[in-house]
Amino acid sequence: MINTQDKHLQKMIRLLTTAAANSALYNPEHRQVLRLNKQALNELQQLFNLHGNVTLKVIDEKLIFSNQPVENNLAVERLLDALAKNGISHLQIDPGVYAEELLGLINILSKSPDKQIDIKNSENIHYGQIEIRYKDAGSKQFSGLDLAEIADYEADRFMDIYQSVRNKQKLEMSGINEIVDGFVNAFNSQSDAFMAIAPLRSMDEYTYTHSTNICMLNLAQAKVLGIEGQLLNDIGIAAMLHDVGKMFISPEILSKSGQLDQKEWEIMQQHPRLGAEYLLNTPGVPRLAVVTAFEHHMRYDKAGYPQTSRPWKQHICSHITAISDTYDAMRTHRAYEESLEIEQIISVMLDLAGNKLHPQLTYSFLQVLSELDKKNEPSNYTTL
Ligand SMILES: [Fe+2]
Numbered sequence: 001m002i003n004t005q006d007k008h009l010q011k012m013i014r015l016l017t018t019a020a021a022n023s024a025l026y027n028p029e030h031r032q033v034l035r036l037n038k039q040a041l042n043e044l045q046q047l048f049n050l051h052g053n054v055t056l057k058v059i060d061e062k063l064i065f066s067n068q069p070v071e072n073n074l075a076v077e078r079l080l081d082a083l084a085k086n087g088i089s090h091l092q093i094d095p096g097v098y099a100e101e102l103l104g105l106i107n108i109l110s111k112s113p114d115k116q117i118d119i120k121n122s123e124n125i126h127y128g129q130i131e132i133r134y135k136d137a138g139s140k141q142f143s144g145l146d147l148a149e150i151a152d153y154e155a156d157r158f159m160d161i162y163q164s165v166r167n168k169q170k171l172e173m174s175g176i177n178e179i180v181d182g183f184v185n186a187f188n189s190q191s192d193a194f195m196a197i198a199p200l201r202s203m204d205e206y207t208y209t210h211s212t213n214i215c216m217l218n219l220a221q222a223k224v225l226g227i228e229g230q231l232l233n234d235i236g237i238a239a240m241l242h243d244v245g246k247m248f249i250s251p252e253i254l255s256k257s258g259q260l261d262q263k264e265w266e267i268m269q270q271h272p273r274l275g276a277e278y279l280l281n282t283p284g285v286p287r288l289a290v291v292t293a294f295e296h297h298m299r300y301d302k303a304g305y306p307q308t309s310r311p312w313k314q315h316i317c318s319h320i321t322a323i324s325d326t327y328d329a330m331r332t333h334r335a336y337e338e339s340l341e342i343e344q345i346i347s348v349m350l351d352l353a354g355n356k357l358h359p360q361l362t363y364s365f366l367q368v369l370s371e372l373d374k375k376n377e378p379s380n381y382t383t384l
């Protein structure tokens with residue numbers, strides 16, 4: 001069981017790495033960075049209350065806190081990576097650390113190794129350095145963030161936003177807008193829209209990552225259909241928020257490994273309605289996001305949920321989202337099922353075209369997918 005200390009430590013690491021990611025993506029003074037920095041400082045205070053100071057060491061590529069290895073996850077890996085790139089083997093943060101000092105640490109963590117940065121101890125933060133070695137120098141380019149990295153960063157940031165919904169706080173629409181703007185810009189700089197979805201991720205934090213995956217898949221589909229401008233952004237925003245209703249479903253049901261029983265399934269089926277109601281009452285949410293949250297499980301043949309008592313015409317964005325959703329569910333490894341090979345995915349989606357999924361949109365999706373498949377090296381198949 002996770003204890004209070006681990007909880008604060010994990011949260012602090014997640015906030016710091018997310019702040020560093022945002023700092024790299026936007027700028028070190030971005031208000032999102034400042035907000036995360038403040039939250040990280042709060043978590044540090046909790047740790048100081050339990051511990052005196054906070055010392056993190058890297059031993060054998062593992063993060064050690066209080067003589068114990070820290071449980072590994074995406075944020076811890078990211079911290080280890082950033083520390084390694086800067087040659088930091090030891091980090092000590094003393095009580096009394098203030099916001100500007102912590103921002104200095106975030107700045108170091110956010111730097112690419114191609115940028116030289118002087119790592120100097122500050123009043124309450126001390127760095128132990130080893131000679132810098134790059135594990136795979138030359139094989140990786142750091143000249144700019146690619147879509148895969150943006151997806152990683154934004155998944156973290158989105159996790160924060162989603163978490164605040166679960167905690168009954170207001171949805172931060174400006175954050176969602178910025179995330180989608182980042183994706184749209186990244187897409188616009190790609191010559192081939194569908195090449196951009198190659199780096200889709202499958203990770204543990206399913207719902208969060210799922211939403212960023214759906215966003216990229218929706219944008220790719222919309223771009224192929226020639227959709228641009230505000231509608232393109234709205235389709236991306238709708239994707240990010242399509243499953244927001246899941247935040248009102250208990251985590252036990254959401255993360256249950258195995259089939260849901262009848263009662264649990266009925267509860268799960270409430271998420272489109274709950275999401276739509278929530279979004280309807282949230283200022284700044286595009287109407288399309290409300291509609292998509294409500295309709296994304298209706299199915300093309302309307303045999304899905306929710307059922308409506310009167311004739312209903314679904315928005316194209318809901319059809320697009322259902323296609324993205326189906327594809328992502330099949331290609332993402334979940335605890336209780338194996339992810340499928342691309343050939344199997346294509347064959348299942350062809351079977352679903354015309355009943356669960358909109359046929360023409362599905363053919364268009366698969367057409368580009370198979371082109372992408374041809375262009376990719378065999379080693380990239382697993383990332384599809
Ligand atoms: Fe859903």
Ligand SMILES: [Fe+2]
Binds near residue numbers: 242243325
């Ligand atoms: Fe979904």
